[in-house]
Amino acid sequence: MSPLNSLFKNARLALTDAQTALDNFAESAVDLTVPTVRLGVTGLARSGKTVFISALVHNLIAGGRLPLLDAAGTGRLARAYLQPQPDDDVPRFNYEQHVETLTKERLWPDSTHQISQLRLTIEYESATFLSRQLGGGKLHLDIVDYPGEWLLDLVLLRQDFRQFSKEALKRAKARPDLSAEFLSTLARHQDKLHEEFSEDVARDLANTFTTYLSRCRDDENALSMLPPGRFLMPGDMKGTPALTFAPLDLGSTQVKPKAGTLLAIMERRYEAYRKHVVRPFFKNHFAKLDRQIVLVDALTAINAGPAALDDLSQALTEIMGAFRPGKSSWLSSILSRKINRILFAATKADHLRREDHEHLEKLLQQLVQQAINRAEFSGASVETLALASVRSTRQATVHHDGVETPALLGTPMPAETIGDIQFDGEEEAAIFPGDLPEDLSDLFAEEQDRTEAEDQTALKYVRFRPPKLERTAEGLTLSLPHIRLDRAMEFLLGDKLA
Numbered sequence: 001m002s003p004l005n006s007l008f009k010n011a012r013l014a015l016t017d018a019q020t021a022l023d024n025f026a027e028s029a030v031d032l033t034v035p036t037v038r039l040g041v042t043g044l045a046r047s048g049k050t051v052f053i054s055a056l057v058h059n060l061i062a063g064g065r066l067p068l069l070d071a072a073g074t075g076r077l078a079r080a081y082l083q084p085q086p087d088d089d090v091p092r093f094n095y096e097q098h099v100e101t102l103t104k105e106r107l108w109p110d111s112t113h114q115i116s117q118l119r120l121t122i123e124y125e126s127a128t129f130l131s132r133q134l135g136g137g138k139l140h141l142d143i144v145d146y147p148g149e150w151l152l153d154l155v156l157l158r159q160d161f162r163q164f165s166k167e168a169l170k171r172a173k174a175r176p177d178l179s180a181e182f183l184s185t186l187a188r189h190q191d192k193l194h195e196e197f198s199e200d201v202a203r204d205l206a207n208t209f210t211t212y213l214s215r216c217r218d219d220e221n222a223l224s225m226l227p228p229g230r231f232l233m234p235g236d237m238k239g240t241p242a243l244t245f246a247p248l249d250l251g252s253t254q255v256k257p258k259a260g261t262l263l264a265i266m267e268r269r270y271e272a273y274r275k276h277v278v279r280p281f282f283k284n285h286f287a288k289l290d291r292q293i294v295l296v297d298a299l300t301a302i303n304a305g306p307a308a309l310d311d312l313s314q315a316l317t318e319i320m321g322a323f324r325p326g327k328s329s330w331l332s333s334i335l336s337r338k339i340n341r342i343l344f345a346a347t348k349a350d351h352l353r354r355e356d357h358e359h360l361e362k363l364l365q366q367l368v369q370q371a372i373n374r375a376e377f378s379g380a381s382v383e384t385l386a387l388a389s390v391r392s393t394r395q396a397t398v399h400h401d402g403v404e405t406p407a408l409l410g411t412p413m414p415a416e417t418i419g420d421i422q423f424d425g426e427e428e429a430a431i432f433p434g435d436l437p438e439d440l441s442d443l444f445a446e447e448q449d450r451t452e453a454e455d456q457t458a459l460k461y462v463r464f465r466p467p468k469l470e471r472t473a474e475g476l477t478l479s480l481p482h483i484r485l486d487r488a489m490e491f492l493l494g495d496k497l498a
């Protein structure tokens, strides 16, 4: 190649570089004017956050069936694609892997224990004539997935160590079957409160306290109110002193603890937890949200009984309080924007027959209304609905001895059982899921008041595998089926895509 030729080529290269740089600049300049919505997705562990986000993004990117999302239903959705998220210090939501697990392996994604984020950019055609003249619409949707446990920590900002201890011990004593080990450990160390601090004792207390909290979360108990939230969802704080404390039995003595004693250091660690864990979360993440969906696994709480429901109701009250904190509170002083739409969604509605979706929605509505009343909440628009982010069942009718019984058809997860039948994870089965009462008070009725007949109809909960994706006649694979995911999207985003 002649020197001249190569020079020429270099010049051209330089030109393309310049062009790209210019394009990038133009892109980012345009980008600044693109509206952004920060959507918080929360709920307690296993409420369905990961599945919800994966399904929402998948349906938008892959052109899923979303008739109730107006922009999609009226054919104005041009395309949606992932882009680098704005916050470089927050883990990225592992969308690709979760969708692969759901669609290819037909398994539920692994559970996550901390905050993560994902940016989806949506291009759409505006429905209004004027906006259309201004060119196509574009919206950045920043989705922030964070544990509901962290939200419940807001309670702690109002409590000093003494109050925290009192509340926590009151709850523990009310659940003796779950807390026995922790309470006996506490009693064993009671005479050491004013002795020199020992890390062994602190760890012993923290470990047994954590075990007690995690037993509260087991499916058969399904309790919700378990602060401090990081004990179950430590993220990268695991093993730090700020997470190695426990509530103590302080009686009514008001003496100030001597420096270096067990009591003094436990108190200091509790303060560290509030300062280094709770406050930064609210300030750096929570305060920046515009919209919020709270996922509620009401079915598991219903199955676990009145204690679990009561606890859920209290947790919802706390959550409501976080969304509209009192004017003089610390939280309201740092809120940079106001969340103006909040959706409470009962997840996993695909475990119920269609007739029961409405009942589930009504039950959640009653729980949320209680929370609104108790938290004296007002201001944002709040809605409730029952959904399944991923629908793993189909409605069916089973004919047997001339009787038609409505049922659900799906593939139970391997090792799931009903009575003495154990499923292998491959075979489809028809399940009769039982009925859901329409009124909350029926669920709160004391266990002994229930008749045997009512116990017979009690909800049967079988976990199903994610569905096999159907193919169209043209051989295209359809995206993940859902129940009312589009209605949730319309409430959360509809006005931004108008």
Ligand SMILES: Nc1nc2c(ncn2[C@@H]2O[C@H](COP(=O)(O)OP(=O)(O)O)[C@@H](O)[C@H]2O)c(=O)[nH]1
Residues within 6 Å of the ligand: 043, 044, 045, 046, 047, 048, 049, 050, 051, 052, 108, 109, 110, 111, 112, 347, 348, 349, 350, 351, 387, 388, 389, 390, 391, 392, 463, 464
């Ligand atoms: N059938 C069904 N199960 C779901 C759905 N969403 C979540 N699940 C189940 O709930 C579990 C927890 O969901 P996940 O999204 O990981 O909860 P997270 O801890 O809140 O992120 C999953 O492993 C599934 O078994 C749904 O839409 N339908």
Ligand SMILES: [Mg+2]
Residues within 6 Å of the ligand: 049, 050, 051, 111, 112, 113
């Ligand atoms: Mg998750």
